[in-house]
Amino acid sequence: MRAGATCSFLIPLLGATLLGSFCGATGSLEDRAGRPAPPHLVFIMVDDQGYGDVGYHGSEIRTPVLDQLAGEGVRLENYYVQAICSPSRSQLMTGRYQIHTGLQHSIIRPLQPLCLPLDHPTLPERLAEAGYATHMVGKWHLGFSRRSCLPTRRGFQSFLGTLTGSGDHFSYRSCDGGAEACGFDLHDGERPAWEMAGNYSTALYVQRTKEILRSHDPSKPLFLYLSLQAAHTPLQAPERFLHAYRGVENPARRHYAAMLSCLDQGLGEVVQELRSAGLYHNTVLVYSSDNGGQPLSGGSNWPLRGGKGTYWEGGVRAVGFVHSVLLKRKGAVSGALIHVSDWCPTLLGLAGASCPRGCHLDGHDVWGAISEGLPSPRTEILFNIDPVSKRPGAAGQKAPVMLHSLGAWDTAVRAAIRVGEWKLLTGSMGDGDWIPPRRARMPAALERWQGLEKRRDQRRKSIWLFNITSDPYERADLAEARPEVVMLLLARLGEYNQTAVEPRNPPDDPMANPQLHGGAWGPWLGLEGQGGDGEQEETRVERKVKHCKVCKLKALFKKVDSRLQRNALLF
Numbered sequence: 001m002r003a004g005a006t007c008s009f010l011i012p013l014l015g016a017t018l019l020g021s022f023c024g025a026t027g028s029l030e031d032r033a034g035r036p037a038p039p040h041l042v043f044i045m046v047d048d049q050g051y052g053d054v055g056y057h058g059s060e061i062r063t064p065v066l067d068q069l070a071g072e073g074v075r076l077e078n079y080y081v082q083a084i085c086s087p088s089r090s091q092l093m094t095g096r097y098q099i100h101t102g103l104q105h106s107i108i109r110p111l112q113p114l115c116l117p118l119d120h121p122t123l124p125e126r127l128a129e130a131g132y133a134t135h136m137v138g139k140w141h142l143g144f145s146r147r148s149c150l151p152t153r154r155g156f157q158s159f160l161g162t163l164t165g166s167g168d169h170f171s172y173r174s175c176d177g178g179a180e181a182c183g184f185d186l187h188d189g190e191r192p193a194w195e196m197a198g199n200y201s202t203a204l205y206v207q208r209t210k211e212i213l214r215s216h217d218p219s220k221p222l223f224l225y226l227s228l229q230a231a232h233t234p235l236q237a238p239e240r241f242l243h244a245y246r247g248v249e250n251p252a253r254r255h256y257a258a259m260l261s262c263l264d265q266g267l268g269e270v271v272q273e274l275r276s277a278g279l280y281h282n283t284v285l286v287y288s289s290d291n292g293g294q295p296l297s298g299g300s301n302w303p304l305r306g307g308k309g310t311y312w313e314g315g316v317r318a319v320g321f322v323h324s325v326l327l328k329r330k331g332a333v334s335g336a337l338i339h340v341s342d343w344c345p346t347l348l349g350l351a352g353a354s355c356p357r358g359c360h361l362d363g364h365d366v367w368g369a370i371s372e373g374l375p376s377p378r379t380e381i382l383f384n385i386d387p388v389s390k391r392p393g394a395a396g397q398k399a400p401v402m403l404h405s406l407g408a409w410d411t412a413v414r415a416a417i418r419v420g421e422w423k424l425l426t427g428s429m430g431d432g433d434w435i436p437p438r439r440a441r442m443p444a445a446l447e448r449w450q451g452l453e454k455r456r457d458q459r460r461k462s463i464w465l466f467n468i469t470s471d472p473y474e475r476a477d478l479a480e481a482r483p484e485v486v487m488l489l490l491a492r493l494g495e496y497n498q499t500a501v502e503p504r505n506p507p508d509d510p511m512a513n514p515q516l517h518g519g520a521w522g523p524w525l526g527l528e529g530q531g532g533d534g535e536q537e538e539t540r541v542e543r544k545v546k547h548c549k550v551c552k553l554k555a556l557f558k559k560v561d562s563r564l565q566r567n568a569l570l571f
C-alpha cells in the first residue's frame with residue numbers, strides 16, 4: 001500500500017478554473033423582507049464508516065474533531081442510510097426511495113450505461129433555483145454514461161472528484177470487473193485532472209473545499225457537498241497517520257483507522273475555514289456515513305449485527321450528526337427516526353425552497369425533530385424491495401417448511417422495512433454475524449454470537465422480525481412468535497411494491513472502456529456525432545446495439561484490441 005504524501009493539505013491551488021466556474025449571475029440573496037438569510041448548507045458524506053468506527057461510539061479509532069462537532073451539535077442515534085454506495089447517494093440527491101428511481105439493485109458500475117434518472121430533480125438543482133451557489137467535491141458514484149449524467153449537469157456549478165466508486169486514493173486509477181476495464185478517474189469540472197494525480201484524495205478534497213469556502217461571497221447562500229472516499233477500499237493512508245496506529249496488528253484495521261483519523265483532521269480544517277471565511281455562524285453542517293462498515297476491510301459495526309451490503313442494522317444504521325449554531329437544542333442525542341432520504345426535503349426546507357407541485361418525495365422534513373426535539377414526521381422506512389436479488393435456488397421450488405411463501409408476497413425477494421419499533425427482513429440477507437473490531441481480543445461471553453447466524457441459516461429462513469427498540473442487536477427473531485405483525489408488515493411491503501418502477505440494470509457496455517477514450521473514465525454515449533443527448537436516444541441506442549450483431553462484433557473487436565494494447569503497455 002502506498003503512502004508518502006502527507007495529510008497536511010499543502011497542495012497549491014487552482015484559482016482560475018474554480019473562480020471561472022462560479023455562477024455570478026444571480027448575485028447576492030439579500031432578503032428584502034428582512035428575513036434571516038438562508039443558511040449555508042455543508043453536507044459531508046463519508047464512505048463506509050461503520051457504526052462502531054467513531055470515537056463517541058467507543059471506538060479505538062481517534063476522531064476528536066467528529067466527537068467535538070457531534071457533542072456540540074445533535075447526534076443522530078436512530079439514523080439510517082442504505083446498505084451500499086449508489087443507493088444512499090441517489091436518495092440523498094433526490095429524496096426518493098430506490099423503488100421509485102429504478103436503482104433497486106446493487107450499485108451503478110462504471111461499465112453500465114446507467115445513471116441517476118434525469119427526470120428526478122436533484123437537491124443541488126433545486127437549491128440553485130433558490131439562489132444557492134452549489135459545489136461538489138469528491139465521490140459521485142451516480143453514473144456518467146452521458147454528459148447529462150455528470151454532477152456539473154445535475155445541479156453543481158463546480159466539481160472536483162471521481163465518477164466511479166473505488167479508485168486508488170493516490171493514482172486515481174479505477175477498475176471495473178477486476179482488471180477488465182481500468183482508467184483514470186479524477187475530474188475537475190468535466191475534464192480529467194491528470195495534473196492532480198499523486199495527491200491523497202482526502203487532502204486534495206479538503207484543499208479544494210477550503211478554496212471554495214475562502215472565495216465564497218458570504219452574502220450568497222452556499223451548498224457544499226463534500227463526499228470523501230475515505231475510508232473505502234483501497235485502504236491507503238498517509239504515513240504519519242499509519243504511524244499513529246502502529247500498535248494495531250490487523251493491517252486492514254490499521255489502514256482504515258488511519259484513513260478516518262486523516263479525515264477527522266481534514267474536517268477540522270474545513271470547520272476552521274468556515275469560521276475564518278465568516279460562514280460558520282450561518283451554516284448547517286450535516287455529517288453522515290453512506291453505509292455500514294465492511295468488517296473484511298477494516299470496518300466495525302459492533303455491537304450491531306451484520307455490515308455493509310446487508311439490511312441488518314450494521315449495514316444501514318449509520319454514524320450521523322448535525323452541527324450548527326442555528327440548532328435550537330445543542331449537545332443533544334436524538335432518537336428521532338431519520339433516513340438518508342430525509343435530507344433533500346430537510347435542506348430544501350432550510351433553504352426556503354418549497355417542493356414544486358407534483359413532487360412526491362419519500363423523505364420528510366426532519367429539521368424540527370433535530371433542532372427542537374419535536375416528534376419525527378417519519379414513522380417508517382422502506383429500506384428496499386430488490387426483485388433482482390432472489391434467494392438462490394428459491395425459484396420453482398416447493399415452498400420450504402418455514403413461512404416461505406405467504407400468498408401475495410414472494411418472501412424469496414430481498415426486502416426490508418421498518419414500521420415503528422418493528423423491522424422485517426425477507427429473502428437472502430447476507431452475512432448476519434456480530435463481529436467485534438478485529439483488533440480487540442474477544443471476551444468469551446461474546447463468542448457465542450459468532451457464527452450464530454450461519455448456524456441459523458441452515459434452517460433456510462427467509463423472514464425475520466425484530467423489535468428494534470428492545471433488541472437493537474437483532475438477536476431475538478420474533479417472526480414465529482408474532483405472525484400477525486409479520487402479515488401486517490408484509491402487507492405494507494406489498495403496498496410499496498405497487499408503486500415501484502422496473503429496476504434498471506443494463507448489461508455492461510464494452511464501449512465504456514477508458515482505453516477507447518484516452519485512458520480516462522467519462523461519458524461515452526450521446527457524444528458529438530452520435531446524435532442527441534436525451535433519454536429517448538439512449539433507449540434507441542440500446543435497442544440498436546441489442547439487435548445489431550455487427551455492432552456487437554465491432555465492440556468486441558475493439559475490446560480485444562484495447563486489451564492487447566494494454567497488455568503490450570504493461571508487459
Ligand SMILES: *[C@@H]1O[C@H](CO)[C@@H](O)[C@H](O)[C@H]1NC(C)=O
Nearest residue numbers: 011012013195196197198199
Ligand atoms: C498535487 O496537485 C497539484 C495541483 O493541484 C500538482 O501541482 C502536484 O504535482 C500534485 N501531485 C503531488 C504528488 O503533489
Ligand SMILES: *[C@@H]1O[C@H](CO)[C@@H](O)[C@H](O)[C@H]1NC(C)=O
Nearest residue numbers: 387408409410411413497498
Ligand atoms: C411486486 O409487484 C410486481 C408487479 O406488480 C409483481 O410482479 C411482484 O411479484 C411483486 N413482488 C412481490 C415480492 O410480491
Ligand SMILES: *[C@@H]1O[C@H](CO)[C@@H](O)[C@H](O)[C@H]1NC(C)=O
Nearest residue numbers: 420421422467468469470471
Ligand atoms: C418493543 O420493545 C419496547 C421496549 O422493550 C416496548 O416498550 C414495546 O412495547 C415493544 N413494542 C411492541 C410493538 O411490542
Ligand SMILES: [Ca+2]
Nearest residue numbers: 047048085290
Ligand atoms: Ca460506501
